[in-house]
Every structure is written in structure tokens, then in C-alpha cells.
Amino acid sequence: MHSKIIKTQLAVVIHAEEEFDWTRNEFHKKNTQVSHVNEFSEFCLQLLSMGAALTIAVDYPFVADKNAQAVLLRLLKDYPNRVEIASQVHAWVTPPFFHDNKESEYHSYICNLTAEQEFAKIKSLSDFIELNLGVKPTTYLAGRYGIGKNTCNTLKKLGYNTDISLSPFADFTRQQGPDFTETTNQIFSQNGILRWPHTSGVISRSLLVTKWLNRRPQYIKKLLAHNPCLQLTRKLLGLKILRLSPEGVRLKDLKKLAHAQIESGYPNLIFSYHSPSLKQGLTPYVQTAQDLQSFKQETLEFLKWYQDTYDAQFICVQDFTG
Structure with missing residues (x-):
């Protein structure tokens, strides 16, 4: 296969976080339960045993949990070259708190806080990670992909060098969050910070159309307009916008998306999921025992396929080399 000559790197990013009801959008600082640590630990070991490297983006409640701390410390000790601890700020559970016990949906996006408040929360989590895990994080993930105009300057001041908060083709403005609809998967630098987007993109029945759209996201909004002709076009093309994640995306589409990104000129990918998806009933993606089995199996199969194919x-x- 000709794509084998392309140098490609893949980072597995785990959003290691507390459990809350995704359907109710209740961003309460008391939502700190982490009951899935054992499941998280077991699957991390499975991934590592097959040769994967893990970037574990931890939030405040996850680090505060003593069982999670023990797991993370063991992983760092046993796999020092293949486990990275990144920071992930969920504004509603990260001190200092500025809005009583519950955040509005607007303030659940940390980019909607003032520059001083955003700085305080990122610094708080960074210091907490260093205190409890003995490592200083250099990779940052904004919870809910809430990256804003002040974030890169804050990260630079706090010693970070990489941000993975961009979410190509996604529009969170209905939830008062950022709009990434014109963002591709191109890796670039901004104010001394490497910006590596969470891999998302277009697949369709036509590789030519797929490549064209993945490089020109400004046309996606037009294609998604509520227009009968465009709806028919989308159906005929089999057009989908997906994230490279086992959450809600089946194995065949994960393969298509990875191939499409590489063919579109974006060979360095992020494969991601949320840690609560490793326990039945905690996220919308894993509600049944069958869901859980498929989630794990298809993750392992995709990673093996990706490594073998490319x-x-x-x-x-943190080890990205460009």
C-alpha cells in the first residue's frame, strides 16, 4: 500500500475525568465521583501491552482520587517512556471557584472566563498534578474543547508547550462554546505553543471529495444547510463528519477516517476517548454490556490495524517530532 511510505504518528489521548450526567448539562463542583478507576487501569495496561503510548489528560477530581493517584503513579513508574500526564481543566470542578456551586453552560467553557480566572484554574490543576504525581505537565487539553484567545499566552507563562484542545469541524456555539468549523487537522505553532488538533474530519464514498473537503472546511457549513438538494447530495456521497474515537464511531468508519486524514495530508493523528466510557452506564456511548465489549474490542482492533497498515x-x- 503506497501510504506505508508516509511517516505517521498516532497519540492515544485519554480524557481521564469525573463522572456526571452528560444529558443534563449540570456542571456542579460536587460532581467528583471516579468509580471507574479499576476499569481505567485494566484497559490502560491492555493498550500498553500491545505497544501503544498513552497521553492521559487528567482533571482535578481524577488526580484527587487516591485510587486514581496510585494507578497513575504505577503507570508512570512502569512505563516511563510511554505514559504522559497532561492536564485537562473542567472549569466546574477546578479551584478556585468564581460562581458558587454550579457553573452555567457558558462558564463551563473555560475560555469564557476572564484571562485571570482561566490562568488561575490552569495553574491550580498544574500545581496539583505536580504535587501529587511528581510530574510537571507540558500538554494541555481544555475541557469541552474550551480553548480561547487568552489560552496560549497562559500556557506559555505556565511552562506548557503543546495544546490539544482544537476540535476540527465542530461548532459548540449553540452551547455558548467555540466554533471550530473552519479548523483542519493541520498541526501548527501559535505564540510558542504547538497546536495539535483532536483528529476529526470528513469521510464519504468518494476519496477525491473527502480529500477536498478535509482541506477546505469552510465549505462544510454550506453542505450542511437545510436544503433538500444538499441533503440528497450528502446522502448520495455518504458524507459524515466524525471524530477519531471509539465513542459512537464504528471500526469501519474509524479506518476510513484515519485513511482519509493521511490521504488529505494530515498524517499525525490523535485517537481519543473519555475514561468513564470504560464502565457501563457512565456515558451515552457505553450503556450496555455489548456496548462496552464493542468499545474495547474495536479500540484494540483499530490500533492494531493502524499500526500494521501504516x-x-x-x-x-509530548514526543511529537513533526
Whole structure:
């Protein structure tokens, strides 16, 4: 296969976080339960045993949990070159708190806080990670992909060098969040911070159309308009916008999306999921025992397929070489 000659790197990013009801959008600082630590630990070991490297983006409640701390410390000790601890700020559970016990949906996006408040929360989590895990994070993930105009300057001041908060093709403005509809999967630098987007993109029945759209996201909004002709066009093309994640995306589409990104000129990918998806009933993606089995199996199968097909290198985000 000609794509084997392309140098490709893949980072597995785990959003290690507390459990809350995704359907109710209740962003309460008391939502700190982490009951899935054992499931998280077991699957991390499975991934590592197959040769994967893990970037574990931890939020405040996850680090505060003593069982999670023990798991993370063990992973760092046993796999020092293949486990990275990144920070993930969920504004509603990260001190200092500015809005009583519950955040509005607007303030659940940390980019909607003032520059001073955003700085305080990122610093708080960074210091907490260093205190409890003995590592200083250099990779940052904004919870809910809430990256804003002040974030890169804050990250630079706090010693970060990489941000993975961009979510190509996604529009969170209905939830008062950011709009990434004109963002591609291109990796670039901004104010001294490497910006590596969470891999998302277009697939369709036509590789030519797929490549064209993945490079020109400004046309996606037009194609998604409520227009009968465009709806028919989308159906005929089999057009889908997906994230490279086992959450709600089946194995065949994960393969299509990875191939489409590489063919579109974006060979360095992020494969991601949320840690609560490793326990039945905690996220919308894993509600049944069958869901859980499929989630794990298809994750393992995708990673093996990707490595075999593209002779890919599994890396931590911090080890990206360009």
C-alpha cells in the first residue's frame, strides 16, 4: 500500500475525568465521583501491552482520587517512556471557584472566563498534578474543547508547550462554546505553543471529495444547510463528519477516517476517548454490556490495524517530532 511510505504518528489521548450526567448539562463542583478507576487501569495496561503510548489528560477530581493517584503513579513508574500526564481543566470542578456551586453552560467553557480566572484554574490543576504525581505537565487539553484567545499566552507563562484542545469541524456555539468549523487537522505553532488538533474530519464514498473537503472546511457549513438538494447530495456521497474515537464511531468508519486524514495530508493523528466510557452506564456511548465489549474490542482492533497498515509510530503527545 503506497501510504506505508508516509511517516505517521498516532497519540492515544485519554480524557481521564469525573463522572456526571452528560444529558443534563449540570456542571456542579460536587460532581467528583471516579468509580471507574479499576476499569481505567485494566484497559490502560491492555493498550500498553500491545505497544501503544498513552497521553492521559487528567482533571482535578481524577488526580484527587487516591485510587486514581496510585494507578497513575504505577503507570508512570512502569512505563516511563510511554505514559504522559497532561492536564485537562473542567472549569466546574477546578479551584478556585468564581460562581458558587454550579457553573452555567457558558462558564463551563473555560475560555469564557476572564484571562485571570482561566490562568488561575490552569495553574491550580498544574500545581496539583505536580504535587501529587511528581510530574510537571507540558500538554494541555481544555475541557469541552474550551480553548480561547487568552489560552496560549497562559500556557506559555505556565511552562506548557503543546495544546490539544482544537476540535476540527465542530461548532459548540449553540452551547455558548467555540466554533471550530473552519479548523483542519493541520498541526501548527501559535505564540510558542504547538497546536495539535483532536483528529476529526470528513469521510464519504468518494476519496477525491473527502480529500477536498478535509482541506477546505469552510465549505462544510454550506453542505450542511437545510436544503433538500444538499441533503440528497450528502446522502448520495455518504458524507459524515466524525471524530477519531471509539465513542459512537464504528471500526469501519474509524479506518476510513484515519485513511482519509493521511490521504488529505494530515498524517499525525490523535485517537481519543473519555475514561468513564470504560464502565457501563457512565456515558451515552457505553450503556450496555455489548456496548462496552464493542468499545474495547474495536479500540484494540483499530490500533492494531493502524499500526500494521501504516507502520505507524505510537507516541505520547509530548514526543511529537513533526
